[in-house]
Amino acid sequence: MRLLHLIPSVDPRGGGPIEGVRRIHDALAGMGHEGDLVSLDSPDAGFVADYPGKVIATGPSISSYGYNERLLPWLKAHAGDYDAVIVNGLWQYVGFAAWRALHGSSTPYFVYSHGMLDPWFKHRYPLKHLKKWLYWPWGEYRVLRDASAVLFTCEEERLLARQSFWLYRCREVVGSYGTTVPPQDAKALSEAFLSSFPELRQKRLLLFLGRIHEKKGCDLLIEAFARVVAAAPDVQLVMAGPGDEDLTRQLQSRAASLGIASRISWTGMLSGDLKWGAFHACEVFCLPSHQENFGIAVAEALACSRPVLISDKVNIWREIAADQAGFVESDTLEGTIALLRRWLDSTPAELAAMRLAALRCFDNRFQMKQVAEKLVRTIREHSPQPA
Structure with missing residues (x-):
């Protein structure tokens, strides 16, 4: 099959969605399925040039919604060249443009919501939710209603998605998600990471790797670490990832006031060998998130044979608990x-x-090859049959 992937941005600072698209694209290619990637980015963006693959960047786009004039005409002209279109995410122009171009056409489209229908957002940002309600009936509701299928990464995500809007109808399919098998030279990768951060040698590393964002529970992790650190003098918390600079400063200030600033290392965003080296060098990975549709970094930690400490708001917590692959608790202090x-x-x-x-x-559970195979079966089962 020839598949078209739509995503708002290929900026790696966006976290899980683009990482997932990249991995599933590679897995599909390994199975012989060709594909292209279209984003709302400006073609001259540095991260577009750095992306390891072809990107059709239709921007520049207007506002956080990502509207631009090039995407819809491009889809109308080229969507017929593909067996299916896969929309990644909601509340961005990619979905609405796909609906406008494809509903009623012979080219089916499928939607990954990537957790963006989780009711946590409704409770945490009530004013934003009200604005979404004004848009929902003529926008995202129709995008989901007319999709050949809406793909959920786990059963928990599917059930939560039903709780955000009472006007809700779509063809639900529970698939899976994950990541590819990581580089296997654990010793060399760990050494590369520790050489870059030599102060972490001889430490038991507690790793957080992801966006520094309020939903991730970073504040809970720092507060909790302060409560246990005295009894664990050889433990160092590693906070790895990009994010909001104001929030990062607030977290660092809080760590200083708690007297644990020296026990926390802030590495910034890690990628490539340094990212995998961090996973291999740590003892456990921790994500006490308030909302997490899947958690690509959780799967990456598991792939590196690292136990995970997660909250029960990470939607794959039941699988982690059942497999005894880590510990699960509430998203509280x-x-x-x-x-x-x-x-x-x-x-x-x-x-x-x-x-x-x-x-x-x-x-x-979480090898991307299995995810890609499930996606292909879903597309074939839910696409219109040729006359």
């Missing part, structure tokens, strides 16, 4: 403290068993 204490109280034998369980969990 008490829950995050419990996560850290359960880890620190674990024996070396228990941690070794969890490392094996983490890798089994990845192999059985």
Whole structure:
């Protein structure tokens, strides 16, 4: 098949969605399925040039919604060259343009919501939700209603999606999500990371890797770490990732006021070998998020045989708990403290068993090859049959 992937941006600072698109695109290519990637980015953006593959950038775009004049004509002219179109994300012009160009046409389109229908956003940002309601009936509702299928990465995401808007109808399909098998030279990758951050040598590393964003529970992690750090003098918290500069400064200021600034290393965004080196060098990965549709970084940690400490708002928490691949608690300060204490109280034998369980969990559930195979089956099952 020839597939077209639509995404608002290929900027890696966007986190999980673009990382997931990149990995599933590679997995599909490995299966012999060709594909192109269209974004709302400006063609001269540096991250477009740096993207490891072809990007058809239709920007520059206007406002955070990403409207531009080139996307709709491009879709009308070229969508027929593809067997299916895959829309990644909601609340951006890519979805509405796909609906305008494709509903009623012979080219089916499919939508990954990427957790953007989670009711957490409704409760956390009520005014934004009201604005979305004004747009919903003539915009995203129709995008979802007329899609050949709306793809959810797990059952938890599908159930939560029903709670945001009472006007809701779509063909729901629960698939899966994940990442590719990471580079396997763990010793060399770990050494490369530690050479870049030599102060982390001989430390037990607690890794957070992702966007520095309020929904990720970064404040909970720092507060909880402060409660347990005195009993664990060899533990260092690594905060790795891009994010809001104001929030980062606030978190660093809070760490200083708690007297733990020296126990936290802020690496900025990590990519390539340094990212994988961080996973291999850490003892556990932690994500006490308030809302997480899937958590690509969780799957990446599992792929590196690292136990994960997550909240029950990470939508794959049931799978993690069932496979004993880490610990799960609530997205509260008490829950995050419990996560850290359960880890620190674990024996070396228990941690070794969890490392094996983490890798089994990845192999059985979250390998991107399996995700791509499921996507292909879904597209074939839900596409119009030729006359």
